[in-house]
Amino acid sequence: MERKHELNNKKVLVVGLAKSGFAAAKVLVKYGANVIVNDMKELEKNQEAKELINQGVEVHCGSHPLSLLDKPIDFIVKNPGIPYTNPLIDAALEKEIPVFTEVELVSYLTDAEIIGITGSNGKTTTTTLVGLMMENNPKKPIVAGNIGTVLCEVADQTDVDDILVAELSSFQLMGVQSFKPHIGVLLNIFDAHLDYHGTREAYGKAKARLFMNQTEEDFCIFNADDQEVIALVENMKSKKVPFSTKQTLPKGACLNEGFVTFNDERIIAIDEIVLPGEHSLENILAATAAAKIAGADTNQIINVLKTFSGVEHRLQYVDTVEGVKFYNDSKATNILATQKAISAFNQPLILLAGGLDRGNDFDDLIPYLINTKALITFGETAPKLIKTAKEAGIKVIEHVDNVEKAVPVAYECSVSGDVVLLSPACASWDQYPSFEQRGDMFIEAVHKLR
Structure with a gap:
């Protein structure tokens, strides 16, 4: 109420x-x-x-x-x-x-149904997908939260006929007491923001606060391939809805015989989905489960998956210049996100990476750099990334001042058929106030190549 x-x-x-x-x-x-x-x-x-x-x-x-x-x-x-x-x-x-945090104020401001989405990676894509899938629905979807629009401000403008689709960070969820989504989604847990939370255990518990006020009438959508996620939701009161890219599930969302399915209903053939990268299927399954539970029309879900090619700053296609494709993945602020971005491409890759130094090294990137022919690095972590590139056997390694200067250097290293990928594996705050501005600078630099 x-x-x-x-x-x-x-x-x-x-x-x-x-x-x-x-x-x-x-x-x-x-x-x-x-x-x-x-x-x-x-x-x-x-x-x-x-x-x-x-x-x-x-x-x-x-x-x-x-x-x-x-x-x-x-x-x-x-x-x-x-x-x-x-x-x-x-x-x-x-x-x-x-x-x-301001998210707690939402519990005072609205009677709208809430879908809350969190996880270490994939939040923005999943939130955007759910919002699109809920269009043409009796309840109007309103997307807000960590995705860029302040949640309490939007919640104050909603009513019971709306459905609030909210991307939620661990920072936001630590500061909630009575906030309760009707549908909660936990995508995954990886090392992230440990400088803020102190331990991975504390970080996971912050994410799990999404479900703490749910009742038996609510839904907990969770990654059945992530043991840490399974443990975090084990004692929640809400109805548990698993999703998996690796298991065939009798209930929930999974991949089965080349199709995305939900509760045994075939939704769409995998080869009809336009969003690039195998890692995107995890987000698609979670979004499909949330949308179906919230009452989305299956045809609307199919239409979204046949047309949605990605969100801004997340594997965003920018342009093709003389046969070289440029992708903006500035939202990749940790190593796992960059691993997944690199894995989305089979072509020779020129990687642009670097940013805020949070004390970690980048050895975990080495197995993913097989197709990377050049690394252009910038920011505080440049020395660490150069060390990683040398260990990975990358022959062309360049250090530049910033993203804007990285683009023409990357283009000089490229030939037709290559991919130039901005996927920094680091936060932006050493040089840019946000990953959005960093991505915008990349896009502007790409357009200048013409």
């Missing part, structure tokens, strides 16, 4: 603005909460803070003073990127002040 009235007169501290904190603050003010905002960015350069001040909100910029906790606070809404080790957040938890 919608609980907007419960926000009235709540004393809420919003820590960290950017998109999510700004949206949360505006929603809270709209429904009568007494909001204080705290952001590290200096006020002079902080347009969001200035806008909130103009709305009468108390704003503190430039630091995270512990004195903010001297006032009574019902709960804190924390930007997902701020770690729990932040002194202000740590002190709040010591005082037993609840710390949420």
Whole structure:
């Protein structure tokens, strides 16, 4: 049941603005909460803070003073990127002040049915697929969350006739208490964001919070090929719906005799699917299961799988220049994502990789570099990637300043029939504020080749 009235007169501290904190603050003010905002960015350069001040909100910029906790606070809404080790957040938890992310506000704002999707890799593709599959349905699909649109802002504009399709990160899910999707999807668990969570166990538990409030009336769609995922969902109360690319399942989604099937219903022949890469089948199975449970028309699912060729920045085809194909996979911010991207191609490959150094090496890439004829690297991890390339026997290795300069160098190394793939295996934050901007710079550089 919608609980907007419960926000009235709540004393809420919003820590960290950017998109999510700004949206949360505006929603809270709209429904009568007494909001204080705290952001590290200096006020002079902080347009969001200035806008909130103009709305009468108390704003503190430039630091995270512990004195903010001297006032009574019902709960804190924390930007997902701020770690729990932040002194202000740590002190709040010591005082037993609840710390949420903006996702928790969704439970106050809407009665719309929710499909929540998480996992280490494939979230954006799966979320996009579900949104497309749910079109032409009595319930209008609205896609939001970690995919780029702030979830609480969108949820505030929905009603019971909508269905909210939400991509959710581990950062977001750590800060939920009552949030509950009717359908939850856990794609996979791999090493990711361990600098934030500390351990893989803590990371997995954060992902599993997606299901913690579900009841027997809800659905838990999970990867039956991933033992860690199986263990995480074992004790959930909701109806379990497995998917598998390796097993033939009596119930759930799987591959059977060359077809994608759901509960023994043949949906589409695998060779009719246009999305490249074997790894994409995992996302397709999960999306099909979620869409079918939510009431999607099978013909709509088939149409989507025959036409959908990928999301922006995820194995996105950019252009062909003199027979050389360019693909933008800037969203590959970890090694596993790059492994899967490389595996999608059988042609000679020129790989563009590098970015933020999180302390890991790249030896796990070596078995996947068989068809890689050249590596063009940039960013903090360039020395590590060069070492990996030499161990893999790659003959052409170049170090450049950034993605923009990598593109013409890669083109010079190429011949007709080659693929140039931006798949960095690293986050972008050493050089770019987001993987989206990194991918946009790649696309712009490719177009300049003409």
